[in-house]
Amino acid sequence: MSGHLYLWLIPALPFAGFLLNGIFGAKLPKSLVTTIALLAPLGSFALVVNAAATIFLYVSRCKLCGPPDYGWSILPLNELHGAWITSGRLQIDFSFVLDQLSLVMLLIITGVGFLIHIYSVGYMSEERGYWRYFAYLNLFLFFMTVLVLAGNALLMFVGWEGVGLASYLLIGFWFQKTPAADAGKKAFVVNRIGDFGFLIGIFLLLSTFGNLTFAEIGARLAADPAMQGGVVTAIALCLLVGATGKSAQLPLYVWLPDAMEGPTPVSALIHAATMVTAGVYMIARTHAIYDRSPFALSVVAIVGAATALFAATIALVQTDIKRVLAYSTVSQLGYMFLGCGVAAYSVGVFHLMTHAFFKALLFLAAGSVIHGLGGEQDLRRMGGLRKNMPITFWTMTIAVVAIAGIPPFAGFFSKDAILYAAYQEGAGGKILWFVGWLTAGLTAFYMFRLWYLAFLGESRADLHAEDEGALVHARSDTKLTLEAEHHHTPHESPWSMLGPLVILAVLSVIGGWVGAGRFGAFLAPSVGARTAEAASNTLEITLTALAVLIAVIGWFVAHRLYRNYAGEEPLARASFPYKLLTHKYWVDELYGTLIVKPILAVSRFVLEMLVDFAILGGIAWLLAGMASFGGALLQRWQSGNLRSYAAWLAAGAAALLLFALVPWTTVLADVGIHLNSAGH
Amino acid sequence: MNELNQTILTWILLVPIIGAVVIAILPDRGKLSAWLALITALVSFGLTLHLPTHFIVGQPGFQFEINKPWIDNPAIFYHVGVDGLSLWMVVLTGLLAPVGVLASWNPIRQRQKIFYSLFLVQQTAMFGVFVSLDLMVYYGFWELSLVPMAILIAMYGRKDGVKAAIKFFIFTFVPSAPLLVAIIWLYVRTGSFNFSDLQMLVANGSLPADALFWTALAFLFAFAVKVPVFPLHGWLADAFCEAPVALAMVIAGKLGLYSMLRFHVGLFPVQARAIAPLLIALTVIGILYGACVALVQRDFWRLIAFATLSHFSLTTLGIYGLNLTGRNGAIYQILNEGVIEGALFVLLGVLDTRYANSQIASFGGVASRLPRTATFFVITTLAMVGLPMLNGFVGEFLILSSTFMNVSRGWAVAATLTIILGAAYALWLVQRLFYGPQSQMTAATPAADLHLHEWVALVPLAVLMLVMGVAPSLWLRSIERSTAQPPSKQAIANPELFSNSQQETAR
Amino acid sequence: MNSADSLRILPEIILTLTGVLLMLVDASLSPAVTRRPLGWIAAFGTMFALWASIWQLSLGTGTGFFGAVETSPFTVFFHVLICGIVLVAILIALDSLPEESHHQGEYFALIVFGAVGMCLLTSAIELLVVFIALEISSISTYILAGYRKHNAQGPESGIKYFLLGSFATAFLLYGIALIFGATGTTQIYEIAEKVGGSQNHALVVMALMLMMVGMLFKVSAAPFHLWTPDVYEGAPSPVVALLSTAPKAGVFALLLRVTYEMLPALRSVWEPLLWAVAVGSMTIGNLAALRQQNVKRMLAYSSIAHAGYLLAAFAGMGPSGIAAASFYTAAYAAMNVGVFAVITVVSGYDDHLPLIRDFRGLLYRSPFLGILLIFFLISLVGIPFTGGFFGKFYAFSAAVGGGAVALAIIGLLNSGIAAAYYLRLAFAAAQRPADGDEPLRIALPQLGVAVGAALLFTTGTTLWLGIRPNAVLRAAEMAAHTLQVPAGEAPAAAVNQPGVSQSPQPHP
């Protein structure tokens, strides 16, 4: 293939945008900031599309002259940009790899990313830190594309940590608000726990393979079929820890709901469509390792399934529109993990893609709602928005249906494929399938609950929630910026926001039509084809029917309960479970009590006060005190009395004479002490 | 230019002294002393830049060497030179000189003449430590470096400078007593203070092993206090609280760490190997201990002190992993810490000067008032917590990965926990200082954002953080390939150490 | 006796004549006339004596007055040192003695007479001369110590010094008597010859011990140090500058002679003794100084500690020990006189700022004095590039060379403790003046020419000894060699070599 794809430009453009806006943004006119901010992802997107087109053209040309799949052998495409770290035998390069997997990811990231940039222009237009916002957003795209393009684990780690940074900055965008700043910090620190695992995984990779390049590791594994379990499992589990951090899986999911303190487009881009899927991407990328460790795989699957169910239950009772979506995201990510956990990586990635469309859409639509309501995020005070915001309503509807898994929308295909893949994994797979299936019902329920509460019924804007504190908290998102338009009727958003909604709505409809099979075949060179036994058609159809059924049931229940919602939560009737769920199983409190507080207490009372102050300080104090005490004694000697001085002098003289005249060696020898030499 | 190569190190040592004398002679009027100090610092920085530009990478042994007799009996030579290890230390010291002057621009208003004179003397002392190849000359500069530091802490202490200064001095001076005895003992036994000669003599086994053990221990003890290594860090927090920022940024770390590399590991490889397990344990404890204690500090200077303990422990871990990558990482990390601490102290100095307060709880929402300060602070913090693409990460990665691969997985994993704890205390600090609503104090105190001179000090450091994070090879190459090689016997005894090309590089 | 013999004591003669001249002129001047010119006469007389001492090198090593005195590089070294100290002490006194005092003439005369004794002490090789020289030096200093006679502390200082000094001298004298009884001579070389290699001579050992009492008392080594703080506190600062250095230099010279030259055979006796005394002195001095609030008392304890460091050099074998001790004496003298010069300027003749806390903010009030004070204190701590460092370095090198590693470690750890109190003063001076303080609690006097010269001289010497000690060290080594071998034998030729006379001296 001729021509250069300039892969490095894909991250470089957003980085340039970041630098320009970040350094000069405060002084540039807003229009210029917007131009720079939009050109960067547009350029990247164009480059990715160009790359895709070039490759597809090449492949189709090759089809004419050779074996059908010959053209695909140009992938993976390697771009080397010199060494980053060199030390002794160790060398880490700036190497970018384009293969099917990264191509898909790049398309999603830059495509959705670009849409969300456009959306942000409208959403953030009143914001004082407009330039700062776009600088961060560009920075995010830079790191995310680096993460995806990285040809070795350490470079991926660069992107991995970098997106965490961008996430930190964007969650804490309204840093004047304590919750936002807190949430940003929490996100970073919890992610760091995951990164710790990732880093240990990298060390293990390095010591096992002497190398961090994915291709090399894959080759080494392929060359050594005996390499199984043991260290490979350890590596896989360490990487999984990293993935659970970034992708908000159990037990490290806690940061994601709090991350909703950030601006809504950020939630859409980073905390729904792209960054949080990095864990899935990473597992897919390192599938060669997971393939060798059934145990690690099953852990992935269990974590995924458990998270999916767990988060879905919490989502049932949330009243903040963004928190519902946040828990939904956690739950959907659980699906992706489940997919990867049954070695159906391509299916996981497939769901990743469709999820990117409909979840981004959901968040953007929710943002549109919030924007239209002047910062209102509490579902209990919404209602009846269908009339005021028709486009938002319709796009949201598509997204809800898509996530609920109703054909022929995108979510149906991918979720169905995951459940099917899970079901095929032996006996355990059946349980996983059941959990996934149950979750699907819950998903349909809470999504339609949201839909009913927000858009149908009558407006409840004047309803005062009993919990004013929570309300203020929930409303705080755009409060600062949208203070001016706080009190007026709901209105539809500008077209800069609606345009992306429409595009994403279209994608949410058609995104799944490509089909899991064809998608899997396309990804096979990157993530391996699943060699499942050819399942019977009837089984597949039965499972599909069951999945659709439970989605419909979910819808139906939501319909029954929330069609006539008037401020009273129907689920609250089951009081204990309701309390359990509204308090999110008290996980945050649990972590606080079991981990954070003990660490702080030990640090303060044991390490600082006991060790540092009492013991180490005490030793120093004791030494100084001994010297000082000695000094005090010696001062007493200095009585000021002439005669006592003379007495000491005479005593000294006597001592000298004794010292010199008594044959000490002989005397001591007599009492049994032998000195080797007089003196020292 | 060749002539300059012959004398460059002498000039580097002399220029700050000359500047100090000129400042001392001229009257203490307005900003005169500060300007003179700035000019001197820039000139000396310029001179240090001569070294990397004329340094021949890959050439073994010392370069720019000068070896002239100084004192006849005992035979002390004015013997100086640099290799890959000390090269960048010198440059870093040169870089931090103008930064230090600029950081002192506002806070130091009284007796500027004395401040800047002593500051420059300190500069010479540090240069001297890094370039000396004669143990007595080295010891001279090592001790000399205490004096201006301690005096200035006493002079400009924020609360109880005298106490902190005495503590600092005693803590570092007492351990240097055994060091001096050890140096004298070596001289009495070998008749030489020359580093290379001693290296040879120690390696060829002509000295009694048990005595060497104690000698090496005396060396190590002095260095460990200066770094500081875990149980010996008592002086650090007080010194950070009291020292003027220009000195606090160089008070810990590089002198001790460099000395460990050159004069402990470099001079006594066998003894270093014997004691390495102890040090590895202590450093890992120090890493976690420092990070944990930093979490609960109420004063940001103290917080940074414990954070520093944690970071320098990590660097020490790299040194005592006794392998090439760890060593590279440690040297690189010394440079990183220099840059990061430089910026950090300038920034905290900005806060301390503007608000005359260092209690974290009094702060809050400063970012609304001082957005640029906040930006630089966040960048510096991120570099400190080891964000990839900023410099801190490279060193951390090299040290931790080499520890993991060559030393001990358990210790390495424990040490790696620092990336969590480090992020926690650092970001929490950022949050409490800069984010959230403005505190009473922040709102009530009028404060200006960065002044031009602070700006000038910070921008190069921030750029360096990025460049050193993206292109570490610029440094690692000369560090790895030009570090003076110890005699061959040791290399035979320990092939892993200092060998750099047995296996193909990973790609 | 002939003129050649007189040349052997030329510096002493010059000093005596100067002293007599001072007394005569002082007596003949009307009480109203200022006595400052007398100080200058004393200073010039001392300088002349100093020059004469250096000139004596050209005489070559040899004895005079029937083996009663000797001139050798050793004596020249100490002569120059003592004359230097005396010169500086005179210069300090010149600017600090109160104008209204009517006793200035006496003061200078006493210093000069004291110098005669101290100089003679270093060149005496006959115990009778030793005794007389010691008494000349002592009697002058007794009076000087009690010089502030209207102040309650002055005479107390004088009487304590006088009574205890005489008491200790009586022991020394008894020792001399015993050694005379044991050997039948009081000439040092003859004694050395008589004692020969025999070590078990109880009478000689006893004599040595009794002499040690007297000598250790004079150098204020433990356990004979108790007088030191009291005397230093009561004596005027310029006198303490002299008292803490010059007589000690003389007595150390004597100690070196007695140990290395007179009784090298008894090394096994005096070496462990001095080892213990060294350890005791430095430990006691340093610990006791830790809690002192009074600057002069603190420095008194410090001088006890320094005597200990110096005695550590006696663990060195042969010339290295002697050279180290000699060098240490010079270095200690330079920095200690310097520090007292600063204290005199700051605190005055009448010690109106006696406490450490009174020095607070000195560096802010007077940067010049502040930095000098800190410099001298740093030198006393023993930081490199000051004389104090090399002094300590050579002393402990000698000890390590002699195998006394433990002594070196104890000594250097002691200097760590010492740092605590020196720095308390140094850092008090560096500290910002307290807010309540008016900028100058008591206005500092303008620096006079004389004291300025003294400060310059001591600073320069301290720095010079710290950076380029070669010349002084060579002189000390040469001195050591002459002491090691009885005079009249080998070194005479060695010293007479041309080129040696080109001033290997510490002072210009």
Added chain:
Amino acid sequence: MIPLSWYLLLSAALFSLGVIGFLIKRNLITVFMSIELMLNGVNLSFVTFAHQWHLVKGQIFVFFVMVVAAAEAAVGLAIIIAIFRTRATLAVDRIDLMKL
């Protein structure tokens, strides 16, 4: 003939008496006299040894000691007068203004 050792013992006794006198007497003048006693004890030793060795050197030494003692006496008495002027006491134990 009286053996030499008797003289020496007497000399030692005199010296010791001087020492003891110095230590136990409370009047400055008496203390000072004790020192004279010690010196005279030494003088006796010198004379004894001079006799033993048949050397005149010992006697000469004694003359010098006596001269020096006289000089010391002058200085000592002067200082004692100064003490008496400022303190109005001659009690040794009350001259302890400076201590610790």
